[in-house]
Amino acid sequence: MIADAKRTHMHSGDNFQFSIVSRFCEQYKLLPYFAIALYNALFGNTNCPGAIPGLDNDEDDDSSDDEDSDKSTDGPNDPLIKRCAYVDEIVANLEGVLEKFKCKAQAALK
Numbered sequence: 001m002i003a004d005a006k007r008t009h010m011h012s013g014d015n016f017q018f019s020i021v022s023r024f025c026e027q028y029k030l031l032p033y034f035a036i037a038l039y040n041a042l043f044g045n046t047n048c049p050g051a052i053p054g055l056d057n058d059e060d061d062d063s064s065d066d067e068d069s070d071k072s073t074d075g076p077n078d079p080l081i082k083r084c085a086y087v088d089e090i091v092a093n094l095e096g097v098l099e100k101f102k103c104k105a106q107a108a109l110k
Helices: 002-010 013-019 031-043 079-109
Strands: none
Touching: 013 031, 031 079
């Protein structure tokens, strides 16, 4: 049941935005941008075969790494398995997103 819901809501950037992001409380203005940036960092790594196309983020998210990679693309194209070979890049992207939004949140609280 959880897997079915995940497939439905996380399968594509459009589904994620419609099913999850569009339901966020408007009071938290940075939250949709943060969620989209996290989604892109986790699932939209452009070097990883089978990556899910990312979402546009009006907050100028630059967390994805567009450089060419020499990692093998042989074998089945299961994005979850392929993503394991890119864990360092994905973690670096996530750290960048967290740092960026930490600064934005701190600025909003001042």
